[in-house]
Amino acid sequence: MFIHTVVSGDTLGDIARIYGTTTRELDHLNELATLDVLVPGLHLLVPGRTRNVAQPYRIQPGDSVASIAQRIGISETNLERWLGFRGTIGTDLTAGTTIWVPKPVPQKRTIEVNSYLLPSGKVHDVEIIQGISNLTYLCIFSYQATTDGGLQIIPDQQAVRAAAQYNITPLMSVTNGPGFRPELAHTLITNVSLREQFIRNIVNTAKQRGFRGVNVDFEHMNPGDRQPYNQFIHDLGNAVHAQGLSISIAMGPKTSDAPQQPWMGAFDYKTLGAEVDFLMLMTYEWGWVGGPPMAIAPINQVRAVLEYATSVIPSNKILMGIPLYGYDWELPHQPGGLASGLSANDAQNLALERQVPILWDNESASPYFLYDVDNKRHIVWFEDAMSVAAKFNLIFDFDLRGISYWVLPNSFPQNWNLLNDVFEIRKLASASESPFNS
Template sequence: MWIHTVVEGDTLRDIAERFGTSTRALNRLNELGDEDRLVPGLHLLVPGPPTAVRAYQVRSGDTLATIAQRTGLSQEQLQSWTGIRDGQPTGQQTGGMQLTAGQTLYLPRPLTAAEKKTIEANGYLLPQGTLSDANILRDTPSLTYVCMFSYQARADGTLVPPRDAQGLQAARQLNIAPLMTVTNFDGTNFNTELAHTLMANGSIRRRLIENIGRTMQQKGFRGVNVDFEHMRPSDRPLYNAFIRELGQAVRARGFFVSIAMGPKTSDDPQASWMGAFDYRTLGQEVDFLMLMTYEWGWVGGPPMAIAPLNQVRAVLEYATSVIPSEKILMGMALYGYDWPLPYPSGRRASGISNNSAQNLAIVQQVPIQWDVASQSPYFRYRRADGTEHEVWFDDAMSVLIKFQLIYDMNLRGVSYWVLGNEFPQAWYLMADTFQIRKV
């Protein structure tokens, strides 16, 4: 598929005619809220052969003509992809992207069938116990795994299950392997003391492991996914031992073990929240793992990209230095945030699906900007009550750029948080860019 950057004056009909497609096809791929209106900086998926990206560093004095000569792309292709128009002065922003010396542009390259990497894809589902669970999975049938979030461990080693019967049935029908996600979530927070109790008390730990194995067998899970968060740094050895013991027990029953881990770029065993994650040891103990490479932008923090490319890459560079890359699923967010300004204002951001964020910009008729450092889109708008807001999200371009990390670092695949947030471009691009393994 191709990505077209909308500029001032573009219409959906004009774009469709330019690429020999229909407005209906463009709307299907992008789920636009309003076919008659677009905004500059919007990245539209366009039908076409599979496309990946390559990095190009802009040189002083570069023009579209010189970049075209160096990359083998035509100026027309460059204009469509970047939104930059010929003759635009260096550093001037148009359609969300820039031609600034030293900046990195991610430009298109053909992706042949022989090059297509086979990966695994996971998605976390918050089951509601209704037909909506099945419908969500039917909208994303190319998953390898679905993590049912979550089985909440209690201090006595018992488990409080989610209402996942509908989701499990749909997963079996769609040949998606269900994983049982076990957490130290107490219904309100990830509980530090609960995690300690579960791991430090031998009889409780063994009871929890037995309950996990029994539940997987009874419900038809293929494996367990442990998502313990906010653990004490001093509990690092306990967590290593718990995952080792759990792995031995569940593999004996024919299951596999995986974990979700917070992101970090070095190992400080005393670091708050992240010190408990011993990447090197845990990487040896699990069959695979999900790195939570998102949430830099969060509800209580300043407006910024949720999964900035520079931060995601830094985490993966460290992770692959101590964990076999073929065990790592890169986390990807299916959501953005909408912050009230000025920050801090005493108010928290609100979550928004990536597709809704795109369509909010169209409704508000505000241009979508492009942040070069994070390779992420954002925009500002003003509500009817006069309050200004800033929205950061992921779109087709930022997703395709992050997908390239899976190729560059030979990762196992990708893991999405959280299913049900609409983002059709991500699913179309994943199917276009990879072969998805089923187990």
């Protein structure tokens, strides 16, 4: 597939003719709110004879579109279509600026892919899984721990059965209570008898409800609980392995060890990486609901986390986190002001409905746009085809195990279409095939 950047005057019919496809196919790949209105800066997935991710290119003095195209092995016309350069539009190539250009992928690479799901317990869960069935794992979020070492049961059985139908390995996500309570985590992992009871309940629940692995997502822990958490994961790993289940964890992003850092300090990357079968790095939420407005998963920050993580954890254990959502903030942002969350697809289509251009931030490799409603200015940061194409390139750069998405049911068809074009998604053939350190 290829990415076409819309410029003023483009129509869907014209774009379809350029790539020898139909408006119906373009709508299928991008799920546009309207086929009649496009906006400048919209990144459209289009059919192509080659597979592509997006790689950074730092502009050198004297560079032109023609010289860059020759250097990366693409036609000048196709590079202009990828970048959104037409005539005098967008042709300012300032030396030192980083742009994102196509990088052909000659052969699909096999990776593992996880997505978290917030289950409704209704048939809608089945429909979601049917729509994106090419997953390795599905993390059902979440079984919240209770103060007595128990777990709050959630309506997950529709999702677990649907996962089995599509040969997706279901994982039981366990969290430290509602709101990620640090004091609850402390009690559960430092009280030896309570920890043992908690582990028994986790293993028994996972087996009874049809899970093939346990995923621990403890957050906001105190730095002083670093060693007890290591011990908890070690003990839990032994217990789940004895039952033929996998152990994985979600970890907050950081760029150095920093053991005393608030809530990130509790994550001992090196030790935990050695204890688990694989792990999900939460490389998102730099831009978060409380603001200030910024990219959700800026690629410069994601890369910095991966550089540290792969220095202490085997890269074949790491699933890089990618968000399926964006945030809509009111401007000017006020302390305490909260953003509205929306899916990546809804964000794209909001720009189309408001008929506002989509802008691109080269440093973070992220799209955003501005619009007005009720005399209020808003800014939306989100993910699109180009931003995930840039993140997919990190899988190759760091030789990672794969990707973990947060969170379904947020809709992002461009992501799934591009994912399936670039990668082969590993399936665990049966319950007898172990995901341990594979």
